[in-house]
Amino acid sequence: MNTEWVPCSFCEGKGKDPFDIMSSLSVCCVCGGRRVVQVRMPYTRCSHCRGTGAIKTLTCTVCHGKGFVTAPAGPTTVCPECKGTGDDSSAPSMDCLKCRGRGWIPIRR
Ligand SMILES: [Zn+2]
Ligand SMILES: [Zn+2]
Ligand SMILES: [Zn+2]
Numbered sequence: 001m002n003t004e005w006v007p008c009s010f011c012e013g014k015g016k017d018p019f020d021i022m023s024s025l026s027v028c029c030v031c032g033g034r035r036v037v038q039v040r041m042p043y044t045r046c047s048h049c050r051g052t053g054a055i056k057t058l059t060c061t062v063c064h065g066k067g068f069v070t071a072p073a074g075p076t077t078v079c080p081e082c083k084g085t086g087d088d089s090s091a092p093s094m095d096c097l098k099c100r101g102r103g104w105i106p107i108r109r
């Protein structure tokens with residue numbers, strides 16, 4: 001399994017909690033202050049949070065704040081439910097149920 005270290009999207013590689021939610025624990029809860037996160041290769045930008053790792057001030061539930069999700073091995077198509085945004089149509093802060101927030105679904109062969 002190939003993995004790669006990428007700068008943490010949630011804290012923009014700063015290692016600090018970007019929203020100061022826990023002032024006593026100011027390290028980023030996603031990377032633990034390491035400034036980088038490990039992602040599995042191949043990876044792609046998370047659609048739900050637009051690669052920022054955050055939905056408002058919460059960590060994105062789809063990529064867990066990393067800003068990247070593991071790319072599929074096979075062919076994919078744009079999710080017809082959310083049109084690739086990864087957002088639930090009724091509540092944009094929720095992830096799309098059909099594609100689980102990824103914005104794409106694997107094409108079944
Ligand atoms: Zn971080
Ligand atoms: Zn995300
Ligand atoms: Zn979708």
